[in-house]
Amino acid sequence: MGVSTQLSDVTPVLNRLRSMLPNLPDALARVAEQVLASPPEMTTLSLVDLADRARVAPATVTRFCRTVGYDDYRALRIAIAAETGRAEQARWELNLGREIRPDDPAHLVLQVIAGADSRTIQETAAQIDLDIAQRAAERIAGARRFDIFGVGGSWLSASEMQLRMERIGIPTWARCDVHSALTSAALLTPDDVVMAISHSGRTAEAVDVLTEARNQGATTIALTSFPRSPIADIADLVLTTTAGETTYRPEALSAKHSQLVVLDLVYILIAQRTVERTTEAFDTTVRAIKQHKIQSTRPGPAERRSSSGT
Incomplete structure (x- = not known):
C-alpha cells in the first residue's frame, strides 16, 4: 500500500492542505492556495496550468504532491475529485446550499443556516492543529x-x-x-x-x-x-x-x-x-x-422518585 493511500484513508485531503498550509515553504504554499481556491476545478486542471497559476515550475507541483502525501499529481487529483464528489452528493441529498432566496420559507432558511454552520464547525474541527x-x-x-x-x-x-x-x-x-x-x-x-x-x-x-x-x-x-x-x-x-x-x-x-x-x-x-x-x-x-437563582417549587426527578417510593 502506497503512502498516498494510507494518508487519504486517515485525513481528507482538503482538510490536510488547510492544516499544513501555514508551515509550507512559500512556493508550495502558493500551490496549496490555488488548490484550495477551487477544488472542483482540480479535476480538469493540468499540472502545467496549476504551476502557471501558482507561479512555480511544474517540478514544484510534483514536489508539492509528495509533500502532502501523494505519489504524483494524478493521485492528488483523484483524491480531490473523490472528496468534492462526496461533498456535492451530500449537499444534493440534503437539498441544502448556502443561498437563501427572499421567498424561502422559514423552515428552509433554518435548514440552510444549520447546515452551513454544521459544515463550518466540522471543517474547523478537522483542520485545527x-x-x-x-x-x-x-x-x-x-x-x-x-x-x-x-x-x-x-x-x-x-x-x-x-x-x-x-x-x-x-x-x-x-x-x-x-x-x-x-x-x-x-x-x-x-x-x-x-x-x-x-x-x-x-x-x-x-x-x-x-x-x-x-x-x-x-x-x-x-x-x-x-x-x-x-x-x-x-x-x-x-x-x-x-x-x-x-x-x-x-x-x-x-x-x-x-x-x-x-x-x-x-x-x-x-x-x-x-x-x-x-x-x-x-x-x-x-x-x-x-442566591440569585429563583428556586423551583416543583420537585425534581430525584425528589419525585423518592416521594413515590422508587
Missing part, C-alpha cells in the same frame, strides 16, 4: 494575565472567552478599544499572553496590539481563518478556523461559530491543566450566584 492548541493552553494556564482583543464580531468571541476564563480563575481582560488594548500591551511581561481574534487576519488594530505585546516579550496568539495573513505573520501561535458564508451572512459574520469551537477547545484544555483550581473556582462561583 491540536499541538498548537495545547501549546496555547499551556501558556495561558500558567500566565500572569491573559488579554484578548477583537473588534466587531470578533469582540463577541473575545467576550465569550473572557467569561469562560473568569469562571476558572484565570485573570483575563477582553478589549475592543485599541487605545485600551495598546496601553495594556505596553505593560505586559514575558509571563503574559495576548490573543487577537480576526477572521480576515488583516485587522490593523489587532496587528498593532499583537506587535506591541510581542515587543514586551509576551506570548502572542492569533485566531484567524487565514493562516497566511499579517496577524498570523507576527503571532507566536496561530489557531485557524473556517467560515462559510450564506446569503445575508458574509464570512465575517459566519466565523463566530468556528471561533467559539476553537476557543472552547482551548478553554477545556486549560481546565484540564488546572483541575484543582478549576474545581475550586466552580464551587466558589456557584455559591456566589446561588
Whole structure:
C-alpha cells in the first residue's frame, strides 16, 4: 500500500492542505492556495496550468504532491475529485446550499443556516492543529494575565472567552478599544499572553496590539481563518478556523461559530491543566450566584422518585 493511500484513508485531503498550509515553504504554499481556491476545478486542471497559476515550475507541483502525501499529481487529483464528489452528493441529498432566496420559507432558511454552520464547525474541527492548541493552553494556564482583543464580531468571541476564563480563575481582560488594548500591551511581561481574534487576519488594530505585546516579550496568539495573513505573520501561535458564508451572512459574520469551537477547545484544555483550581473556582462561583437563582417549587426527578417510593 502506497503512502498516498494510507494518508487519504486517515485525513481528507482538503482538510490536510488547510492544516499544513501555514508551515509550507512559500512556493508550495502558493500551490496549496490555488488548490484550495477551487477544488472542483482540480479535476480538469493540468499540472502545467496549476504551476502557471501558482507561479512555480511544474517540478514544484510534483514536489508539492509528495509533500502532502501523494505519489504524483494524478493521485492528488483523484483524491480531490473523490472528496468534492462526496461533498456535492451530500449537499444534493440534503437539498441544502448556502443561498437563501427572499421567498424561502422559514423552515428552509433554518435548514440552510444549520447546515452551513454544521459544515463550518466540522471543517474547523478537522483542520485545527491540536499541538498548537495545547501549546496555547499551556501558556495561558500558567500566565500572569491573559488579554484578548477583537473588534466587531470578533469582540463577541473575545467576550465569550473572557467569561469562560473568569469562571476558572484565570485573570483575563477582553478589549475592543485599541487605545485600551495598546496601553495594556505596553505593560505586559514575558509571563503574559495576548490573543487577537480576526477572521480576515488583516485587522490593523489587532496587528498593532499583537506587535506591541510581542515587543514586551509576551506570548502572542492569533485566531484567524487565514493562516497566511499579517496577524498570523507576527503571532507566536496561530489557531485557524473556517467560515462559510450564506446569503445575508458574509464570512465575517459566519466565523463566530468556528471561533467559539476553537476557543472552547482551548478553554477545556486549560481546565484540564488546572483541575484543582478549576474545581475550586466552580464551587466558589456557584455559591456566589446561588442566591440569585429563583428556586423551583416543583420537585425534581430525584425528589419525585423518592416521594413515590422508587
